[in-house]
Amino acid sequence: MVRCLLLVLFVSLSACGGSGGGGASFGLAGRPGNTQCLAFAASGEVQLTALVPNLAFDAPLLMVPHPSQNTVVYVLEQAGTVYRVDLATETRSVLVNLADFYPISDPASCLECGLLGMAFDPAFADNGYLYLSFTQGPPSLTSYVARFQSTDNGQSLRGNGAGALERFDLMTQAQPYRNHNGGHIAFGPDNLLYIGLGDGGDANDPQNRAQDLSTRLGKMLRYTADGSPASNGVSGSVPEIYAYGLRNPWRWSFDRSTGALWAGDVGQDDFEEINIITRGGNYGWRCYEGFQRTANSCSVSSGFEPPVHAYGRGDGISVTGGYVYRGGAIPPLRGAYLFSDFGSGTLWALTRRPDGSYQRRTLLETGRNVASFGQDNQGELYLVTTTGLFRIDPVVEEIELPQRLSDTGCVQANAPWQPADALIPYQPIEGFWSDGADKTRYLALPDNTTVGLTDTGDFEFPRGSVLVKNFSLDQRPVETRLYLHNADGSWSGYSYRWDEAGSDAELVAGSQDVDLGGQVWHYPSAGECTQCHTRAAGFTLGLETLQLDAPFTYPQTGISANQLDTLAGIGVLERAPTPAQRSRRLSASTDPDASxxxxxxxxxxxxxxxxxxxxxxxxxxxxxxxxxxxxxxxxxxxxxxxxxxxxxxxxxxxxxxxxxxxxxxxxxxxxxxxxxxxxxxxxxxxxxxxxxxxxxxxxxxx
Known part of the structure; x- marks a missing residue:
């Protein structure tokens, strides 16, 4: 059965009066499963889609999204340039070339040196702060994490008025060798700055720095945004150490859902590691490589935390840590940790078994040197390779829209006036005028996905979601209007016209004006839908906290409950709305108690x-x-x-x-x-x- 679209039950779904918020009861017993009513059929397999193929980069190492502008990313080149790239227009500008101001290490002679990391301050919208991680030298090779400021929302960096950049160094660390510099930085869910440093280089960590709690090398560090060590509480260590026993953590990330810190740690002779980093954890190097005890003469200063996964030289030579996938475009991969290898270019997914162990499977042989992953503001993932930037997309089953609503998989096939079990009803406080028609509305999400909320309370749906609105005149069904979130991130709308008997509906080609017994009804074209469902309005219009913070009587249960509480309680919303998002709500225009x-x-x-x-x-x-x-x-x-x-x-x-x-x-x-x-x-x-x-x-x- 074709997996797309959606319908609505032609019954009157009434909302009860009263204010929203604060309710503990839910209108539905749980979230229904959904394997049929989807905007597209996606498998767990993936493909790479080239980004900005007209733009060439020299040794790109990292891609970081702008905190609020969803089409803007920053691409770091190892030699020191940071590009601001607009994916919508496929254009770029230079944010900064650090080599114009500082003696940035030359990657040609110092292969693991140069510009290595970038992070935006959690309060960037207010203070304009961003952070860069880089090495300067030789002859004296030093790692820095420095704070800079942008006063134009990330288009340039602020100067000091004397031809130099305004710079504040948070961390300075001398490097004994020209490898194992690590250098990745990121803010955690606790709004603290994490810094990953390698063991300082050479083979076998000759000074056993990764186990030495008096040095930052071979560690995961944690600081406040002003450069002070956070309260890490690792006994016997310098205060900024958060975890230790790392060889060269090459790319790590926080699970945006759970907050867990996942890291790829590059091995030496035998194994590459994937670790979940916790405060105070000792990850074994140089005493352990993977799960295996090394031949090095050393002792682990405290309990060894084994990796969650390790692989040998038959699979690759240098792990590239990735992200736990939390996007909406590839539902079968949600919750899996995606990672790769710089040498082999294999893209893997790591999933947890019921017994707590992890299973690895191959997603794609990319044939590329994968330097890092990127994650956008919607949770979709990207690859940064030596040959360019790529988005990880689902392999989508090409389908044609069914001509009849009963064939969509979103209604009961033998009774298309009844919704499929996967549909979740909702009702905005104030619906818009539709020539006097009565309307009912539903939403359907791919399994294992959730809806995000913007700061202003707009709903951000995962790809594959389908929304529906049903229209009836004098209790006669006239139209079912479908709104699909496509695999490429776009939205598209379609209309189905019901027959006179109300037994089924047929897909409308283009727009039509039809006389329905004295009233002319307009069936809009797909182009007309996009004129109202604007990007600025969050595409989905009535699905926002302003509209849904009110009681609703759910027809499946007969229970009246607040819609936001219900959607959060059954796992539709990624997280419950904040008090700020619930501080205002609409009033029904017919409410006699409202002003x-x-x-x-x-x-x-x-x-x-x-x-x-x-x-x-x-x-x-x-x-x-x-x-x-x-x-x-x-x-x-x-x-x-x-x-x-x-x-x-x-x-x-x-x-x-x-x-x-x-x-x-x-x-x-x-x-x-x-x-x-x-x-x-x-x-x-x-x-x-x-x-x-x-x-x-x-x-x-x-």
């Missing part, structure tokens, strides 16, 4: 703000989001950019005068001028009157 302002602003938010907001698709500068104060909406007391010839002197919103407010008048206009302009053929008289009453009640713009 006139709350009802009108909620109506405008639902019907207009998906386009009228920063980054929206309209040329207007209006911002009609519920959370925007009236004085900053760009409407109150503001004349339109082009005067309306039928209403000379009218303002976008004239306080106390709805008759001269275009915000109200456009809701009553003819077809081409009416707002909203897409997929509606009837004026919402009740909504227009609500907005008029609110405008007439205003005494000013405050």
């Amino acid at each position: 006139l302002e709350a009802r009108a602003r909620s109506y405008l938010h639902s019907n207009c703000s998906h386009c009228h907001r920063p980054g929206g698709t309209t040329q207007s500068s209006m911002d009609l989001r519920f959370t925007t104060t009236l004085g900053t909406t760009g409407t109150c007391g503001i004349a339109p950019s082009t005067e309306d010839p039928d209403r000379p002197g009218a303002q976008l919103l004239a306080p106390g005068d709805a008759a001269n407010s275009l915000l109200h008048l456009r809701m009553l206009a003819g077809d081409s001028d009416r707002m909203p302009p897409i997929s509606t053929l009837r004026v919402d008289q009740r909504g227009a009157q609500l907005v008029a009453d609110w405008i007439d009640s205003l005494a000013g713009c405050n």
Whole structure:
């Protein structure tokens, strides 16, 4: 059966009144499994998709995402250059070339030296701090972790006014040899800065530095953002040591779901290691390599923590640590640790068995030298190789949309008016106007995936998710509208038109206007869907904390419970919403207990703000989001950019005068001028009157 799309049950799903938040009970007993109702059919196998193939890099070692701009990444070249790369436009600019300012080690003569790591401060949006890890020299080879500042959101680094960079060194470590410098840095979930250093080099760690708690070499270190050692509490050690017994930790990362620290530690003669690093742990080098005792004369200063996995020379020569996959594009791999080898280029997945042991399987022979992995803000993974940058994508089964809804796998095949068991119903507090139609809504997620929440409360769905909206007029089903999150990260919408008997629905090609017994109904094209479901609005519109922080009666159980609590409780949300995300909520425009302002602003938010907001698709500068104060909406007391010839002197919103407010008048206009302009053929008289009453009640713009 084709694995895509979705439907809705044509029954009235009513939400109960009352405020949201704080409820401990859930409306559903658990999250339903879903193996059929998916936007695409993905296997656990993967393929590599080249990023910015028109851009060439010289010895790239790392790719780091911008903290808030999802299409911007930073690519580090070992010789000292940091590029800011816009993946959307496939262009780049130079953030900095450290070699222009400092004697950065030349990779041609010092193979494991140079620019090795980069991390953004957790508070980068406020302080502009970012951190670089690099080596300077020879003749005196030294590792540094230094803090720099950007005052333009990561486009350049701040200078000191005398032709140099403003730099603050957090860590300085002399290196006895030209190998095993480690150098990776990252902030942990505790907002502390972790630094990985190798044992200082040469063979067999001749000074046994990895076991020596008086030196930072061969250690995982942990600092506060200002360079002070964190409270690591490793007995007998210098205070910054978090864990020890490492040979050369080449790339490590935190599981964004559990916080566990996974590291690849490069071996010497026999084994490469994957370790889960914990505070105070001793990972054995130079006394152990993999699970095996070495021939070196040494003793482990405290209990040896064996690796979770080790592999020998038949599989590779230098491990490249990766990430636990927490993205949405490849559901079968969620929770697996992906890693590779610089020499063999094999891409592996490590999964935990029920008995606690780990099983490795090969995903792909890349044929490339894998220097590091990257993880974007959505949890998708990338490879940085000597021949370029690549995204790890699923091998997707090419499918055609079924012509009939009953064939989609998202409804009961023999009763397509009934939803499949995998569907989860929801209802926004204030739905948008759809020519008087009643609507029901569902969501379906791939198994082992979750929905993230942005700071503003928008839902971030994993790839493969499907959303649905069902429309009925006078209890007659007329349309099922499907919204699919595709394998490439895009969204696309499709409509199914129900037959007169209500027995099944057929896929609509393009857009159609159909007379349904006296009312003309508009079936939108895929292009029309994208005009409302904007990137700026988070694509999915009604799925946001503002809209769902309210009780809802779940038809499966008959239980009324808060929707956010339920979605978090059954494992749909990656984590429960924060108090800040729940500090505001919409009001139903028909709620007699809500204020006139709350009802009108909620109506405008639902019907207009998906386009009228920063980054929206309209040329207007209006911002009609519920959370925007009236004085900053760009409407109150503001004349339109082009005067309306039928209403000379009218303002976008004239306080106390709805008759001269275009915000109200456009809701009553003819077809081409009416707002909203897409997929509606009837004026919402009740909504227009609500907005008029609110405008007439205003005494000013405050």
